Amino acid sequence: MSKALPTRSENYSEWYNELVKRADLAENSPVRGCMVIKPYGYSIWEKMQRALDDMFKETGHTNAYFPLFIPKSYLSKEASHVEGFAKECAVVTHYRLKNDPNGKGVVVDPEAKLEEELIVRPTSETVIWSTYKNWIQSYRDLPLLINQWANVVRWEMRTRLFLRTAEFLWQEGHTAHATAQEAVAETKQMLEVYAQFAEEWMAVPVIKGVKTPNERFAGAEDTYCIEAMMQDGKALQAGTSHFLGQNFANAFDVKFQDKEGKLDYVWGTSWGVSTRLMGALIMAHSDDAGLVLPPKLAPIQVVIVPIYRNDEQLAQISEKVAEITKDLKKLGISVKYDSSDNAKPGFKFAEYELKGVPVRLAMGGRDLENGTVEVARRDTKTKETVSVEGIAAYVQNLLNDIQESIYKKALQFREENTYKVDSFEEFNNILDTKGGFILAHWDGTSETEEKIKEETKATIRCIPLNQEAEEGVCIYSGKPSKGRVVFARAY
RNA sequence: CGGGGAGUGGCGCAGUCCGGUAGCGCAUCUGGUUUGGGACCAGAGGGUCGCAGGUUCGAAUCCUGUCUCCCCGACCA
Numbered sequence: 001m002s003k004a005l006p007t008r009s010e011n012y013s014e015w016y017n018e019l020v021k022r023a024d025l026a027e028n029s030p031v032r033g034c035m036v037i038k039p040y041g042y043s044i045w046e047k048m049q050r051a052l053d054d055m056f057k058e059t060g061h062t063n064a065y066f067p068l069f070i071p072k073s074y075l076s077k078e079a080s081h082v083e084g085f086a087k088e089c090a091v092v093t094h095y096r097l098k099n100d101p102n103g104k105g106v107v108v109d110p111e112a113k114l115e116e117e118l119i120v121r122p123t124s125e126t127v128i129w130s131t132y133k134n135w136i137q138s139y140r141d142l143p144l145l146i147n148q149w150a151n152v153v154r155w156e157m158r159t160r161l162f163l164r165t166a167e168f169l170w171q172e173g174h175t176a177h178a179t180a181q182e183a184v185a186e187t188k189q190m191l192e193v194y195a196q197f198a199e200e201w202m203a204v205p206v207i208k209g210v211k212t213p214n215e216r217f218a219g220a221e222d223t224y225c226i227e228a229m230m231q232d233g234k235a236l237q238a239g240t241s242h243f244l245g246q247n248f249a250n251a252f253d254v255k256f257q258d259k260e261g262k263l264d265y266v267w268g269t270s271w272g273v274s275t276r277l278m279g280a281l282i283m284a285h286s287d288d289a290g291l292v293l294p295p296k297l298a299p300i301q302v303v304i305v306p307i308y309r310n311d312e313q314l315a316q317i318s319e320k321v322a323e324i325t326k327d328l329k330k331l332g333i334s335v336k337y338d339s340s341d342n343a344k345p346g347f348k349f350a351e352y353e354l355k356g357v358p359v360r361l362a363m364g365g366r367d368l369e370n371g372t373v374e375v376a377r378r379d380t381k382t383k384e385t386v387s388v389e390g391i392a393a394y395v396q397n398l399l400n401d402i403q404e405s406i407y408k409k410a411l412q413f414r415e416e417n418t419y420k421v422d423s424f425e426e427f428n429n430i431l432d433t434k435g436g437f438i439l440a441h442w443d444g445t446s447e448t449e450e451k452i453k454e455e456t457k458a459t460i461r462c463i464p465l466n467q468e469a470e471e472g473v474c475i476y477s478g479k480p481s482k483g484r485v486v487f488a489r490a491y
Numbered sequence: 492c493g494g495g496g497a498g499u500g501g502c503g504c505a506g507u508c509c510g511g512u513a514g515c516g517c518a519u520c521u522g523g524u525u526u527g528g529g530a531c532c533a534g535a536g537g538g539u540c541g542c543a544g545g546u547u548c549g550a551a552u553c554c555u556g557u558c559u560c561c562c563c564g565a566c567c568a
Contacts, residue, residue, distance in 0.1 A: 013562090032560070086564070123568095157492080157566060164567070217568095237568060276568055307527050346528035364527050374527080491568090 005354070006286045012232045013160075016283060020161045023291045023355050025278065033166030035158035037052065040355065041278065043299035045169065048277060051151065051201050051296075055193050061145040061173060066150075069118040074126040078251040079144050084218020087193070090120040090156040090166075099159055102329045109474035125219060125244070125270055128174045130254040136181045136266055138175060139258045143186070144176040162279035163236075163491050166201060170274035178258065180245070183267035184222075187243040190271040190405070191224040194327035202277065203294040203407035204284045205230045205414055206238055207437075207486060211460025214446050217270075221245035227461045227486065229414045230283040231436025235461045238280050279491070285406050290380050290469035291356025295399040300327060302395060303357045304337045305404040307364030314339065315362050324361070324373070327392035330405045333399065353378060357397055358402050379406050420484065424475045427487070431456055441481035443474035450485070452476050461486045 002340055005022065006014045020026055028034075037045065042446030053063070069092060075081045096112030099105075121127065128146075131207040136144060153167045173190060177183040191208055198206045206226035216223045218220050222241035228238045237336065249255070249265035285292040295301050308314040321337050328335045334358075337349055345362065352360055362374040373391060376383040379402050386394055417436030421427045430438055442448060453459050474481050 017562095026561080030559085084567090152568095154567070156566085156568095158562095168568075170568080240568070272568080274568055309526070341526090342529055344526050344528085346526085347530085348528090350529050362527070366527070 005288060005290060007318050008231060015288070016279075017094050017161065019282060019290060019354075022112060025282070025291075026161050028141070028161070033156060033167070035161050035165050035167075037169075037275070044281070044297055045275060045278060047297045047299065048197075049171070052149075052193075052197055052273065053121070053149075055197060056147050059145075059189060059193060061147045064146050065150070066124050068119050068121055068133065068301045070124075070127050072117045074130060075119055076217045076246055077126065081219035081247075085122045085154070088488075089122055090153045090155055092118040092120065110485060122152055122154045123196075123270075124148065124152075124277050125174065125248055125253070126149070126173055129248040129254060129268070131250050132174075132176055132266070133254045136254055136256050138154070139178045139256055142176055142178045142181065142256060142266065145173075145174040145186075146175065147171060151411050160279075162275055162282070164276070168275045170272050172270060174274040176249075176271045177269070178256065178264075178267070182346050183245075183269050184243050187222070187224055187241045187269045187271070189242040190225065190269070191239070194241065194271070194273060195226050196227055197273075198228065198238055198277075199281075199407065201294065202274040202281050203296075203403055203410060204238070204280055205407065205411040207462065207464055208466070209372050209464040209486065210447055211240075211462055212446070212460050212485075215459065216302075217242045218381070219244060219247050220270075221247065224368075224465075225462055227488075229282060229410075229417060229437060229488075230280070230491070231286075232283075233411065233417050233488075235437065235486075236276070236280050236283070237270070237461070237490065238277060239273040241271035242269060242298060244270060258399060284410050286356065289350075289381070291355030292406060293356035295358045295403045297358065298334045298358050300355075301333050301399060302349075302359045302361060303352045303480075304335065304344050304361045304363065305348045305352075305421065306337075306339050307362055309365065313365060313368075316368055320368065321363060324388065324391055324481045328395060329373070331396050332390055332395060333354055349376075353381075359398055361391075361395075377402055379409075392471065396436075402458070424477065427458075427475055428456060431458055431489065435489065437461070438488050438489055439484040440475045441470075441472035441483070442485050443477045443479035443481055444488075445477075445479075448474060448476045456489075458489050459486050461490060 005018055008015045018225050019453045024038050026035045026037045061371060075085065094108045094112045095116055096109040097106040098109040132144065135141060149171050151167055151169050156164050156166055159165050166282065175186050177186060193206050194385055198204045206228050208226055211223040211225055217240060224241045225237050227241045228236050231234055246265040246267055248268050254266045257264050258265055281297065282291065306314055306317040306321065308317055318339060325335045325337060329430040349489050356378060358378050359378040367373050371388050372385045374383055375386050377398060415432065417437065419430050419436060420439045421430060427440060429439060449460055462484045470483055473482050474477065
């Protein structure tokens with residue numbers, strides 16, 4: 001393994017790719033566009049899952065599991081839905097292989113062709129709504145609040161580890177309601193859950209907003225989203241929550257009888273976040289030395305490295321460390337003591353920095369004598385020598401401080417890279433020189449949005465929920481506008 | 492699908508132009524010395540050179556075909 005990571009300023013995307021591999025988060029698999037999530041990376045994902053799952057349960061949802069395969073005909077039942085996904089579906093056409101009659105290996109058995117091809121789910125609205133038809137008859141069956149943790153496949157043309165892979169892991173919530181108002185409230189509630197998770201757990205500040213019709217989910221009436229800014233100034237959609245109206249209920253004939261005995265179609269929502277969050281996490285905080293993980297999601301929160309001259313000294317240090325470890329664990333802090341003898345301390349320091357461990361303790365002969373320990377924090381790379389007395393509480397505070405401070409740093413970065421712009425010239429100028437989020441007036445038409453996208457590669461990330469009413473004119477068309485929207489180049 | 496690049500021990504690469512039976516660094520294993528910011532010495536193990544044909548006494552190297560992966564664009568979470 002070579003030593004230095006490419007730097008962010010040198011080549012941001014190479015830095016990202018290398019970091020993902022070197023920090024042992026994930027690697028490419030033999031199949032194009034698919035990834036192997038390695039144990040260290042998966043541990044982070046598990047922590048995300050745990051936190052999110054708790055939040056879903058707290059808001060009344062339960063988990064279920066629907067199948068991987070979807071009959072091809074299902075996908076076409078909702079017109080705009082098939083339109084949106086048809087181009088990136090993996091299709092199962094056969095169910096058997098046989099030995100190649102003319103040589104080695106196996107071939108698809110042509111006699112094992114399926115009557116109806118199966119689609120590997122790109123998302124599960126269709127199977128789920130076809131199932132809901134059987135589950136919902138009365139208003140008493142509503143609301144139906146279900147989530148599933150699953151993998152989905154979208155045959156993307158260009159892929160990048162975590163940010164866009166052909167197969168990815170995610171969570172998809174699918175709810176059914178008796179009224180539009182209730183479904184909209186659910187959509188907004190889950191957006192809040194996502195925003196809260198991003199900010200409190202990932203320490204990534206997000207802008208909550210609504211997508212324009214162009215950027216809407218295929219089959220939705222409205223798509224709400226959270227948008228985060230990465231360190232290269234590009235936007236990353238970190239989560240979406242869709243108000244589906246009665247579209248899928250219509251397509252799959254899901255009706256319920258209300259209190260008055262009237263039949264009506266059910267109102268739906270769906271919402272999801274994926275392993276893409278891993279990409280957001282990495283790009284939001286990490287630096288040229290490697291990952292910087294928020295303590296709440298770090299698989300290892302504290303690593304302890306002994307510095308010793310002989311076995312006897314190591315034994316003394318280990319004894320001291322055992323006490324510290326015990327105290328830390330009592331506070332619910334995860335600790336790793338790395339006393340392996342195949343690497344010198346300096347190597348270990350670099351290694352755990354690469355892996356983003358928030359706090360490192362080093363203890364050597366000097367510390368033994370003085371009753372101290374060296375405490376290093378990953379985010380600022382600062383070190384100090386602290387008394388062993390009360391070290392657990394000290395570390396606990398430090399972890400909280402790191403969590404808060406990386407959030408603030410990311411927020412500050414976003415604010416410094418957000419610009420209010422009133423002319424198309426300035427718009428272009430900022431995109432090409434600085435990047436970041438641009439708050440600008442837009443006339444509300446898809447045509448203008450398309451043209452701006454064609455000319456600048458910037459898209460409307462969202463119409464912010466907290467948009468201030470402000471009279472202005474569209475930077476592109478000059479037509480009147482009532483508020484600013486968020487433009488950016490995006491992942 | 493367009494444009495670039497690459498397939499050689501676990502990883503990163505050299506060797507290919509000019510054919511002669513495979514090498515370097517890292518990692519691994521053994522032994523020893525080390526350990527406050529990426530240690531050193533000595534020894535060892537490990538490769539049908541992406542795949543299939545062809546040319547040749549002889550192919551990682553030349554020819555033909557084929558597969559795959561990576562990067563940059565158009566599609567998307």
